[in-house]
Amino acid sequence: MSPTIRPILDMNAFDATRDKGAVSALLGRRQRNVGAASVLFYRHPLEMARASGCWMEATDGTRFLDFYNNVPSVGHCHPRVVAAISRQVATLNIHTRYLNRPTETYIEALKATLPDSLSNVVLACTGSEANDLAMRIAMSGTGGTGFVVTESAYHGNTWAVTDISPSALKQGAPPPHVCMVPAPGSANFGEDIAGGFQTAVEKAIVTLGERGHTPAALICDSIFSSDGVFADPPGFLAPAVETMQAAGGLFIADEVQPGFARSGDAFWGFDRHGVTPDMVTMGKPMANGYPMSGVATRPDLLARFCEGVGYFNTFGGNPVAAAAGLAVLEVIETEGLQANARKIGHHIMTRLGELVATDARVTAVRGAGLFIGLDLCRDGDPDLPDPELTSTVINGLRDRRVLIGAAGRYGHTLKIRPPLCLTRDEADFFVDALTDTLAAIPSA
Template sequence: MSSSATAYMINGFDPSNADMLSAQEQDLVARRRALLGPSYKLFYEHPVHVVRAEGVWLYDPQGNAYLDVYNNVPSVGHCHPRVVEAISRQSAILNTHTRYLHEDILRYSEDLLATYPDEISNVMFTCTGSEAVDLALRIARYYTGGTGIIVTANAYHGLTTAVAEISPSMGPNVPIGQHVYVVEAPDDYRNGRAEIGEVFAERVANAIKDMKRHGIKFAGFIADGIFSTDGILTDPPGFLKKTLDVVHGAGGLYIADEVQPGFGRTGTHWWGFQRHGIVPDLVVMGKPMGNGMPIAGVAAKPEVLERFGTDIRYFNTFGANTVSIAAAQAVLDVIKGERLMENAVKIGGYMLEGMRGLQKKYEAIGDVRGAGLFLAMEFVTDRHSKTPDPKLSLNVVNQLREKRMLISASSSTGHVLKIRPPLPFTQEHADMFISGLDDVLAKLS
């Protein structure tokens, strides 16, 4: 990516290199910019043109298949037939909002909340994860009477004005909110696994003290339990318990952002926060909920939601519309019926083993980690200094793209491979990916 770019995105296409593309691709890029404006970004040095998808595969106009090792939105696989059928059937019957009585939203809510700890028994629906985070912030601030929010240093939580203010990864041109405090993420690779829980909890405690010193009342802490944009920091399970205690001790709410780790992706649990043995006050859900259909939500402890719900009328015209609910119900049923969580444990473990084999082979791989089908490979200039090597990481991402295998990168510098395939990934797919990754690393070494 050109250093002159004003809106840098890790693993983003540099429009100044458009002359390297085919005539058709140049035309599409030019029309995108003319019609959509400059904010819309493309992945990869060589953007991918896709026209259809099925399962874990994306296809270009020439029929070439690309192995999807990245997209968590189609969590049960692209165009899953049960989800497609549910959407088609419901759209031919009724598509309306939540101000009429309807059985489907209640049945889905019961099934969804059954995956949560007993303490969380309410759910409110939105269209997008950004809306859900926005709603969670409103609830937390109303409940506590505070305004201060704590996030991690490269967090991403969404795109609304309020949520962009708690998303440092959006870059320097998107200011962090005046009452938003940033703490370094819990990196056990650098800070030591045994101490990481205490270290991170102390960072949060110090941020709360700093807020109070500046006359700001603490409202809440928000993080996803796998720290997806901070570098995919998964270990050791349980290290967030002390942070929860600190947050509650200061009168704040703990908000778990489950847009990326949720819906069984970690394999051992439905939700990322469950790996840490904690029960948050609010939980945000998004993209994978409807396999790409616009549905998201906030699950909550009822005592946290009570006053907000009583005092403030909430309505979202398209949130939990009957077609999106049908899609969400199908997704939940498929995860259970096709035992996709068990598959995430099995295949995720298999991929982790293969990646650790590559770590023994290539000195540039400083660390390999993951939970279920959410995996990371961290590149460093040398293992002693652990200096991040984003150049190598992005070269790997783009070389894999040329082999028609799609992943992306994470962390503030992009030195960590972000590996997050749809949940029906098989051992055959894993072998293809590990082999391709080995070939690319051998070439770049």
Template sequence: MDLLEDGGGGASRLGASLGARLAQADPGDRDVAGVRLDEAVHRAQNGFENYLDAYNNVPAIGHSHPAVTAAVGAQIATLNTHTRYLTDPVVDYAERIVAKFPAPLERVTFACTGSEAVDLAIRTARYGTGNRGLIVTEHAYHGTTHAAAQVSPSLGPNNPVGDHVALIPSIDTARAPAHEVATRLLDSVSAAIADLNERGHGVAAVILDSVFSSDGVQVEPAGFLAPVVQAVHDAGGLYIADEVQPGFGRTGEWWGFQRHGIVPDLVVLGKPMGNGVPISAVVGTVAAQERFGSEVRYFNTFGGNPVSIAAATAVLDVIEQDGLVEHAARVGGELLSGLQSLMGDYERITDVRGAGLFLAADLGSRDAGLSPDPELAARVVNALRDEGVLISASGPAAATLKIRPPLPFTSNHADLLLEKLELVLRRETRA
């Protein structure tokens, strides 16, 4: 279900030169690396193929956005140093980004990748609380550094989590009554807290992706995370919101955690922050960061370097100037309505849900257990690619269609996606 297919390109040469890889397709899949990427739609230009990108959340404001390319080019032509040298744009950006968060989230530390930021958040929580235990969902993905991989069970059985990590069941809002979602999650977290205390680790933090992307995109009902924050605080731990995927306006609000009416202790930022230029951050409260910040030496050679800061500043500028947060809410609502309509026509769609431009559709059977159909999901994803539309699949059974386009995705793009999805469903689900 990756974007690779055969043709003698990169896919066929993966094993010859690349080492460890995450979720690349098997050799023999077609290579679509030769794609011109511009804004939300890949333009047919210079022999490149044309794709509607409804999946890539890294180029948040659109592929090759001129504001980012201009800012990066100007900065790298002027000055780029490691971070022992402080430049005004770094401070300017720090002030702007923390202003996007509710009080008391008012300190930011920069890194290069989401994995690094998760690692840093874990270190901060452990040092500040004196505890080691961490709680994540059983299909979570939070990164690939040593510490982040240990809280990423979705990496598979050969990437075991440590004894200090307690796994809780994945949230499944399609199968749980809405009024029970918060209670079930709280019960799971409470049991994990007791387990970690019994093992002698205590609780340093609960780490949750605010939209539970690898758990199948779970966003409803709004507010179900609030009891968890209170429970982890009562246990002496911190709440870490992983906003690497939902952050920067994708959910129709600046941050995915906002729909739950909570204020995390630490927030992890990454992927879309620099529109593809590597930069990440941990934003936190003074209380959560003070001890680590004053007693532990932290240095990151490239974390918050001038070029990456220039890219990140351009991203903020475009999101604000183009009203992309409100745009994501509006177009995402249109797309969700369209998916709901398709669900009424195709019984193999068992649930649809979404927040802004982060949407999901489960494929399976409408039996008592809503049995998932990962084979159908794979066929739909690949058939859509053949129709020139890029999405992917997620969830415990890989049977959830995951849709998360660049934020400039328009109503016309949404209509085209729905048109192609209906075409593929009609073809793939007929008897």
């Protein structure tokens, strides 16, 4: 029997129809207030009270090591970010139709990390907004209407961006202007991942043409997070990008998840592949939890778009967000977090490799820096993904005070994504908890 494809919002989600344990007063309020749109983690949702560094504390005083949340990427409630926000919000917080120095200072600091060609930056509040705007710029700049994405991509939740987020769909398939390609792993492309992925993009462009669409863009996050984390070999993405650009489309690098030093090898995920995007979108870790996102693009593309529509965002680019964003950049540099991601990530990968050798259910470990995927399968067979085991492991880790999530087309990949300030001792705490959790679960 073929494994069941799992929507991203169903992975590790509380299911009120199945999990009929005691309902707390706060959970009841949540269900009444938010209704069917409520998404909570775990069979027994947690109520959090505070957080610091890599740790979160529930209202009952239990502390949890956060291996899921890449929003506060430099650490929960980092004092330097908190201080920057506090100072700025007590001084000035306006929209961008007035000049203010904090916003321009931040944009210039951000641009210093990007390719010189991407000299215009438009700021918004969420990654969804950033990707929505990038799609519109791509269509304006190319005249194309077609987009190529991976089979389990997730790029946000506006109307347009949901269309290019197959993993968000609980029913049906993406519309005709969106063509999917398999995740860039050896299971799909063997040893020639670069060539296989390039060929898949070529075929997708042809398919779009048969549907009456010329290509606007290939959009992907360079760690392929929701597909199950596919980082290697470095450089494999370049031929596919060249193919899309040769066909008249653009490459949009969605760096919401792999960006801001998480891969350890480079500040941006696309740098690991030696490519220069036409646009870079960013969000989540950009301001360590303060709502902020952006699109970096070539001036010619933005000018062409603004001839027809223009763009303004009331909250995007406000000076408080800029102060938070600048503090994040400074913390990454002064605390050496990119090097830390590389060093601690290597340590985790080494230890997880020992699990692959000793537990047949662990069939693969992939990743870069502090973004790692670990596959769990039945009978040691990579063709038998085991999302139920993965869910059991996730909840077992919760019992051992580690918070973690799932990814992948079938929801069988542990998504390992802690804050960049993770220490070696904290890394060992996680691996030891994972080892104990697996040992407590009988093999089928």
